[in-house]
Structures are given as C-alpha cells and as structure tokens.
Amino acid sequence: MGVQERRKRERSERREQILEAAERVFLERGLSGATMDEVASRAELSKGTLYLYFKSKDELYLATANRQLAEMVSRFEAALEAGGTGIEMLERLVRVQLEYAIENPDHARFSTTWLNTTYRLDADSPSFDEYRTSIAKLFLCGNEAIELGKRDGTVRVPGEPFELLVQLWGSMVGVTLLWVNAAEVVRRLPWDLDMDHLMHSYCDLILSAIRGETKQ
Amino acid sequence: MGVQERRKRERSERREQILEAAERVFLERGLSGATMDEVASRAELSKGTLYLYFKSKDELYLATANRQLAEMVSRFEAALEAGGTGIEMLERLVRVQLEYAIENPDHARFSTTWLNTTYRLDADSPSFDEYRTSIAKLFLCGNEAIELGKRDGTVRVPGEPFELLVQLWGSMVGVTLLWVNAAEVVRRLPWDLDMDHLMHSYCDLILSAIRGETKQ
DNA sequence: GTCACTCACTGACTCCGGGTCAGTAGCCCG
DNA sequence: CGGGCTACTGACCCGGAGTCAGTGAGTGAC
Numbered sequence: 286m287g288v289q290e291r292r293k294r295e296r297s298e299r300r301e302q303i304l305e306a307a308e309r310v311f312l313e314r315g316l317s318g319a320t321m322d323e324v325a326s327r328a329e330l331s332k333g334t335l336y337l338y339f340k341s342k343d344e345l346y347l348a349t350a351n352r353q354l355a356e357m358v359s360r361f362e363a364a365l366e367a368g369g370t371g372i373e374m375l376e377r378l379v380r381v382q383l384e385y386a387i388e389n390p391d392h393a394r395f396s397t398t399w400l401n402t403t404y405r406l407d408a409d410s411p412s413f414d415e416y417r418t419s420i421a422k423l424f425l426c427g428n429e430a431i432e433l434g435k436r437d438g439t440v441r442v443p444g445e446p447f448e449l450l451v452q453l454w455g456s457m458v459g460v461t462l463l464w465v466n467a468a469e470v471v472r473r474l475p476w477d478l479d480m481d482h483l484m485h486s487y488c489d490l491i492l493s494a495i496r497g498e499t500k501q
Numbered sequence: 502m503g504v505q506e507r508r509k510r511e512r513s514e515r516r517e518q519i520l521e522a523a524e525r526v527f528l529e530r531g532l533s534g535a536t537m538d539e540v541a542s543r544a545e546l547s548k549g550t551l552y553l554y555f556k557s558k559d560e561l562y563l564a565t566a567n568r569q570l571a572e573m574v575s576r577f578e579a580a581l582e583a584g585g586t587g588i589e590m591l592e593r594l595v596r597v598q599l600e601y602a603i604e605n606p607d608h609a610r611f612s613t614t615w616l617n618t619t620y621r622l623d624a625d626s627p628s629f630d631e632y633r634t635s636i637a638k639l640f641l642c643g644n645e646a647i648e649l650g651k652r653d654g655t656v657r658v659p660g661e662p663f664e665l666l667v668q669l670w671g672s673m674v675g676v677t678l679l680w681v682n683a684a685e686v687v688r689r690l691p692w693d694l695d696m697d698h699l700m701h702s703y704c705d706l707i708l709s710a711i712r713g714e715t716k717q
Numbered sequence: 718g719t720c721a722c723t724c725a726c727t728g729a730c731t732c733c734g735g736g737t738c739a740g741t742a743g744c745c746c747g
Numbered sequence: 748c749g750g751g752c753t754a755c756t757g758a759c760c761c762g763g764a765g766t767c768a769g770t771g772a773g774t775g776a777c
Contacts, residue, residue, distance in 0.1 A: 288774075292724085299725090320763060331727045336765065400678045400686070421691050444702060447692045452676060452703045459675020460668060472624060475637035476663050486660055487668045494710030504745070508753080515754090536734060547756045549737075558735065 300338050303328050308349045316346060316395055340410065346395065347412040353392050354419040357385055361426040371434020372496055378427055379457065379488050386461045386484075394465045397458050424450065434497065441497045453491060460487045516554050519544050524565045528607040532562060532614045556626065563628040569608055570635035573601060577642040587650020588712055594643055595673065595704050602677045610681045613674050640666060650713065657713045669707060676703045 306328035310319045321342055325332040339345040364377040386393035406413055427450045434440025442449055460483070463470050467480035522544035526535045537558055541548040555561040580593040602609035622629055643666045650656025658665055676699070679686050683696035 296725090321765080322763075332764090333728070333766075334726055337725075342764065397678075400682050417689060420689070424691060443706065444698075448694065448699050448702070449706075451679065451690070451694060451699060452706060455676040455679040456672035456703065456707070457675065459673065459678065460671040462675065463667065463671040469622075473633055473636055474667070475633070475640055478664065478667060482660075483664050483667060486664065487672065490659065490665075490668060490710055491672070491707070494706050512754090537736080538734075548735090549757070550755055552736070553754075 299330075303330070303335060303338055303345070304349055304352070307345050308352070311346060311349060311391060315391055316398075321345075340407070343406055344410055344412055347406065347410070347416055350392055350395060351412060351415050351419065353389055354416065357381075358419050358422050360385065361423055365426055365429060370439040371430055371432075371437050372439035372492070374430035375427070375434060375440060375453075375495075376488075376492055378430055379453070379492065382457060383461070383484060383488060386465065390465045393461055397462055400458075424454075427454070439497045441495050449495065453495075456491060457487075460484055515546075519546065519551060519554055519561070520564055520568065523561050524568065527562065527565055527611060532611070537561075557623070559622050560626055560628055563622060563626070563632050566612070567628060567631050567635060569612065570632065570639075574635055574638045574642075576601065577639055581642050581645060586655040587646055587648070587653050588655035588708070590646035591643070591650060591656060591669075591711075592704075592708055594646055595669070595708065598673055599677070599700060599704060602681065606681050609677055613678055613681075640670075643670070654713045657711050665711065669711075672707060673703075676700055 303324070307319075307324045310324045310327055313319075314323070319342075321332050321335055324345070325335055328335075335345065339348060360381045361378060364381050365374055367374075367377065369377075424447075428447060431440055431442060431446040431450055435442045435446060464480050464484045467478075471478055471480070519540070523535075523540045526540045526543055529535075530539070535558075537548050537551055540561070541551055544551075551561065555564060576597050577594060580597050581590055583593060584590075585593075622632075640663070644662055647656055647658060647662040647666055651658045651662060680696050680700045683694075687694050687696065
C-alpha cells in the first residue's frame with residue numbers, strides 16, 4: 286500500500302516542519318518567551334495541530350533539545366577519539382561543553398532546569414527517554430577520560446572517578462548558568478565582570494585542581 | 502496624632518503578615534509554583550490587597566529573599582570576625598554557604614531559582630536596591646577574605662580577586678543544586694552516588710585549587 | 718459515480734494565574 | 748450627622764497552555 290507509506294512520510298515531514306519552526310522560535314524568544322501560537326503560525330499550522338504531533342510545549346522543546354544533544358554527543362565522541370592522555374581528553378571535553386553552551390545558550394539554560402524540582406518533565410515520554418540516553422552517553426565519555434587519566438597518572442582522582450565527574454559537571458553547570466544569565470547576574474552584582482573570560486578561566490582553575498603530578 | 506502612628510504601625514504589621522505567608526508559600530511551592538491567590542488566602546486577605554503592599558509577584562519575591570539574605574549576611578560577617586589567614590576565612594565562608602544549604606534546603610533551592618529563569622526583575626524598586634545591597638555585602642566579605650589571602654600568600658589568585666570569588670560562588674551554586682535535588686539526580690544517572698560526600702569533597706577540591714604555596 | 722469512512726487539521730473554547738479597579742465598609746473629624 | 752479618607756474586596760481582564768467538536772479532502776468498496 287503506497288498510500289500508507291506516503292501518509293507516514295508526510296507525517297514525519299510535518300513533524301520536521303514543526304520542529305524547525307519551534308527551534309527558531311525557541312532560539313529567538315527563549316523557552317518561556319516562546320508561545321505555541323507563534324510556533325504554529327511560523328509553521329503555517331493551527332495550534333491544535335502542534336498537539337497532534339507533540340504532547341506539550343515541554344515535549345516540543347525536548348524534541349528540539351534532542352537534536353542539539355545528538356550534536357553534543359558526537360562532539361564528545363570525537364573529542365575522545367582524538368586520543369592523547371586522560372587529562373588532555375578531559376580538557377577537550379570541558380572545552381566542548383563550554384563552547385556548546387556559548388553556541389546554544391538557550392539549550393544550556395534548559396538542560397539545567399530539570400534540576401529545579403518545581404520543573405518536572407514527563408519522565409514517561411519517548412522524548413525524555415531519548416534525552417536521558419544522550420545524557421548517559423555524555424557521562425560515559427567523561428568517565429572514560431577520567432579512568433584513563435587515573436591509569437596514566439595525568440588526572441588526580443581523590444575518590445571515586447564518577448564522583449569527580451559529577452563534581453566537574455555540577456560546578457560547570459553552575460558557572461555556565463551564570464554565563465547564560467550574565468546580563469541579569471551583572472545587574473545584581475556590585476562590580477562589573479567579563480563573564481566570557483570568567484567562564485573560560487574557570488575551566489583552567491578546575492582543571493588545575495585535578496591535574497596529576499606526572500603532567501607532561 | 503496617635504491615629505497616624507497607629508495606621509503606620511498597622512500597615513507595617515500587615516506587610517509583615519503578607520511576607521510571612523509568602524515566605525511559606527514560596528518555600529513550599531517554589532517561585533513559579535507559588536500563586537498570588539494562595540499567598541492571599543494563607544494571609545487571610547484578598548489578592549487585591551497584596552497589590553496594595555507589593556507592586557508585583559516579583560517584588561514580593563524580592564522582599565522575602567531580602568529577609569533570608571539578611572540572615573546569610575550576618576553569618577558571613579561572623580565568619581570573617583573569627584579571623585585567621587585568608588584561606589581560613591575563605592574556607593569558613595564556603596562551609597557557611599554549604600551548611601546553610603544543608604540546614605535550609607528549601608532556601609538553597611529558592612535562592613538559586615532566579616538562575617533557572619529568564620526573569621528580569623524591576624531594577625527601579627526599593628526592594629531591588631536592598632537585594633543588591635545585601636548581595637554586595639556577601640561579596641565584599643568574600644572579597645576581603647581573598648584579598649587577605651592574596652596578601653598573606655595563603656590564596657593563589659590567578660586573575661582578578663572578584664572574578665575568582667564569582668567562580669567559587671557559581672561553582673558552589675551548581676554543586677549545591679545537585680545536592681538539593683539529589684534524589685532526582687541519582688535516579689537519572691547511571692551510577693550510585695553519595696551526594697552528601699560529593700558536596701563536601703567538592704569544597705576540598707576547589708579550595709585545594711586556590712590554596713597558595715605558603716600554606717601553614 | 719457515489720457514498721461511507723478515515724484522517725489531518727482547525728479555531729473557538731476552557732482553565733489558570735498575574736494583575737486591575739469600581740465598589741464597599743468602617744473610621745475620623747468638623 | 749455627614750463628608751471624606753483609608754483599607755480592603757472580589758469580580759473581572761488578559762495572555763498563554765491545552766482541548767475537542769466540527770470540517771473537508773482524500774480513499775476505497777460497491
């Protein structure tokens with residue numbers, strides 16, 4: 286039946302068309318500033334149609350975030366494949382994370398909102414599964430670099446490797462959050478700040494804290 | 502005129518009554534989860550009355566945050582008065598921040614919510630001035646410890662002292678966010694974790710990164 | 718050719734929450 | 748007692764997420 290196949294193809298094309306409109310709107314307006322009405326009119330569809338393809342606004346955002354995460358995963362994997370010592374790999378991963386945040390500030394902001402318990406994503410949706418799977422891949426990359434660094438002596442691991450990884454990640458998230466909300470942060474602080482420089486030099490600082498004795 | 506004075510006193514009592522209701526609601530529900538209707542009914546007033554005392558929900562949030570910040574400021578100042586070397590003071594400040602989070606997880610979550618939003622607070626309100634002033638006091642405490650540490654050689658300051666301070670603060674916020682939402686975080690990661698231990702050992706890690714050569 | 722059926726799509730609707738304002742009730746003073 | 752001030756009320760507005768009965772363009776059986 287060619288009809289069934291055509292329908293299936295058209296359905297996934299429409300989904301893609303919505304995703305592209307949504308991505309542009311989220312990028313321009315941010316997560317909370319974007320409205321489903323605007324996404325709908327940008328996709329030349331009615332709002333109701335969006336809900337035939339995505340269960341909610343969150344789901345729609347997760348779907349766009351998943352496209353971006355896939356990109357992140359491939360960058361992480363490439364950073365590992367480039368080889369070198371453990372600390373070199375780890376440094377490359379940290380830089381990738383930082384550069385990714387700079388390129389996609391809105392996704393960087395969103396990727397931390399799940400830490401706020403008042404913001405609960407539906408854990409039973411396929412999009413959320415996909416999101417979580419990608420996150421797990423990222424952590425496995427980080428763990429591989431740390432384990433290697435522990436073996437080759439370029440990374441000092443005080444306790445469990447995974448604990449160190451989560452500490453790196455958590456602290457990077459905090460600093461990235463500051464950067465992402467730089468305009469507002471600077472408005473509330475008593476001094477002026479170069480947040481770009483701050484974020485980059487934080488990477489140096491935290492990496493220096495874990496660099497092993499056998500460096501170079 | 503005793504009448505005028507009584508009116509003034511009653512007005513500030515009512516304001517306080519609203520603040521207490523608001524504080525409970527914000528702590529229970531978070532910033533976005535709290536509704537003005539709930540604050541109103543908790544304070545046994547109508548919603549309209551809230552707007553006679555506070556210009557907006559943001560303004561009310563700022564006012565409650567200011568009460569909590571005042572407590573934090575006095576702890577910070579006490580930590581400085583205890584004296585010692587720069588790194589000792591700084592370590593005490595970091596521990597105060599950590600202990601405060603452990604004692605008041607709701608407050609800790611609450612105090613970081615503005616980093617998770619695209620919120621723009623009204624910069625022209627008196628509450629915002631008060632907020633900025635408190636934040637400035639906290640940062641001045643931290644800055645004093647770092648400057649002292651720079652002079653006495655117990656703290657290694659790679660760049661601007663204030664930049665280092667913001668890095669410490671930001672990374673602590675990130676790790677604290679993980680801790681505050683530990684149950685959720687652990688459930689989503691591929692390994693098991695002792696989040697209490699993780700947060701404490703992060704303090705050791707970041708402090709070791711900035712400890713000067715002339716330690717003890 | 719036509720008629721019943723399916724399916725994608727629509728947009729007016731509900732619900733919710735922040736914010737407003739005309740109206741009310743009580744107190745004060747002349 | 749009456750005019751006016753003040754504190755307060757709650758019905759209402761508005762915008763945005765999400766819903767659902769209805770529409771119309773294919774599709775396929777006869």
